[in-house]
Amino acid sequence: MKRLLALIHREYWENKGAFRTTPLVIGGIYIAFLLMSIFTTAHIDSDLYTFKEAVRVMGEQSPDFRGRIMYNGMLGSSVLFTLVMSVVIFFYLLGALYDDRKDRSILFWKSLPASDTLTIASKLLAAMVLVPLSFLAIMILTHVIMSIIGSLMVMGVDGNPWTLFISVFNPFKAWGMIAASWLAQSVWALPLGLARSR
Amino acid sequence: MTSIISAKGLTKRYGRMVAVDHIDLDIPPGRIVGLIGPNGAGKTSALKAILGLATFDGELQVLxxxxxxxxxxxxxxxxxxxxxxxxxxxIRVWQLIDVTEQIHAGFSRDKCMEYLAHTKITPDHKVKQLSKGMVPQLHLALVMAIDARLLVLDEPTLGLDILYRKQFYTSLLNDYFDEQRTILITTHQVEEVEHILTDLIFIQDGKIALEATMDEVEQRYVELLVKPEMAERARSLKPLYERELFGRHIFLYLNADREQLSSMGELHTPSVADLFVATMKGGKS
Known part of the structure; x- marks a missing residue:
């Protein structure tokens, strides 16, 4: 178990850019777009009139309706994460067994007492568990930051973010749904991964 | 004592080509064995079989x-x-040490850091930032910190300058080697390892051309240095090999009468490199 964890850790170190930096960049893009829209609105909109109206109209809807909007918004914002993640996993698996051979470092890895089965298991687990977890954690972080910014905006026009859009739905349901769909995806793709490792 | 490596009829084929041809080997513990052969002789194929990196035919047991x-x-x-x-x-040096420590039960982090303290390598270095000579230093520090019984070195110092090469073998000999351990080295730079070897194995066309301890080599082989006028007489005693150097003739003999030879000229113990050349040429004719 210790060896397997060490090998997975090694996959993380080797692919830090793809596994960690890439989702951070996506999260950054979402936040940047949010801030940009706020600043543009603030610049054009006198006294944030349109924004106030939007908050008012939103407040008039039923909590159930607002909850559905939030829930679908979260699922929608996961699309970019999902798409990029599948590209990351595809290229990771494409190179996972080949790169060590290309730079001949396989001769070092094979000098360690870790069996080939364990090594392949570590790469498969990195693709199926480590990458989705990393993307999920950073996506959740992005959602939280965006909600904080949104809340500050609502509070700025004397609204109550808690009753307006936070308490109306359960974000864990959305995150759980996204995580479950990712896991289902990787299980569906598992035969492809195993076929490649032959 | 049981052998570290024992092979019977070890054979490696690549399609129709036979790289290693029915080799028998028996290497006891506490030796430094030089496996020496020209390019394509089957050294690397034999090592790959010993290290479990390739399949083989015949019997082979390592430890x-x-x-x-x-x-x-x-x-x-x-x-x-x-x-x-x-x-x-x-990889960064600290990551390399971490992963080796986690996977290798016999690895000692303290020892490794001690060896690295003698070099310019720091834990934050990436391997690609290290100079060509520092990478083998790092690898050697890792390997010397592992309590292993067999160390296999395949051209460990190829392309390094002479300072690094000397240092490499000095630390290997002083800090690592003891009676429990066995080292198997292949290299083309025979001159540099011949003083540390205890055993010699020449391999040619997949077969063993010579297998002896260094003491046996010293007893069996002798080199005779004679002036040109004595060359004809020396030649009549059936030398294995003859060459000329600065107008003097040098002959290599196997199991010759030393007293008879010493009357003709100077006697020397042949260097491994000369012995190698003689054996390879002799085997061809």
């Missing part, structure tokens, strides 16, 4: 295990440096 079946278990007691630069280039 009592079958390398192609039990590679992972075997690597607990075997270390190898296969070529100069096989450390992953993206």
């Amino acid at each position: 009592g295990k079958n390398p192609s079946r039990d590679r992972a278990a075997l690597m607990e007691d075997v270390c190898f440096i296969a070529d100069v630069a096989v450390l992953p280039r993206w």
Whole structure:
């Protein structure tokens, strides 16, 4: 178990850019777009009139309706994460067994007492568990930051973010749904991964 | 004492080509064995079989295990440096130490840091930032910190300058080697290892051309240096090999009468390099 964890850790170190930096960049893009829209609105909109109206109209809807909007918004914002993640996993698996051979470092890895089965298991687990977890954690972080910014905006026009859009739905349901769909995806793709490792 | 490596009829074929042809080997513990042969003689194929990196025919046991079946278990007691630069280039030194420590039960972090303290390598260096000579230093520090019974070195110093090469073998000999350990070295730079070897194996066309301890080599082989006028007489005593150097003739004899020879000129113990050339040429004719 210790060896397997060490090998997975090694996959993380080797692919830090793809596994960690890439989702951070996506999260950054979402936040940047949010801030940009706020600043543009603030610049054009006198006294944030349109924004106030939007908050008012939103407040008039039923909590159930607002909850559905939030829930679908979260699922929608996961699309970019999902798409990029599948590209990351595809290229990771494409190179996972080949790169060590290309730079001949396989001769070092094979000098360690870790069996080939364990090594392949570590790469498969990195693709199926480590990458989705990393993307999920950073996506959740992005959602939280965006909600904080949104809340500050609502509070700025004397609204109550808690009753307006936070308490109306359960974000864990959305995150759980996204995580479950990712896991289902990787299980569906598992035969492809195993076929490649032959 | 049981052997570290024992092979009977070890054979490696690549399609129709036979790289290793029915080799018998028996290497006891506490030796430094030089496996020496020209390019394409089958050295690397033999090493790959010993390290469990390739399949083979015949019988082969390393530390009592079958390398192609039990590679992972075997690597607990075997270390190898296969070529100069096989450390992953993206990794940082501390990550390399971490992962080796987690996977290798016999690894001592303290020892490794101690060896590294003598070099310019720091934990934050990436392997690709290290100079060509520092990478083998790092690899050697890692390997010397592992309590292994067999160390296999395949051209460990190829392309390094002479300072690094000397230092490499000095630390290997002073800090690592003892009676429990066995080292198997292949190299083309024979001159540099001949003083540290205890055993010599020449391999040619997949077969063993010579297998002897260094003491046996000294007893069996003798080199005679004679002036040109004595050359004809020396030639009549059936030397293995003859060459000329600065107008003097040098002959190599196997199991010759030393008293008879010493009357003709100077006697020397042949260097491994000369012996190698003689054996390879002799084998061809």
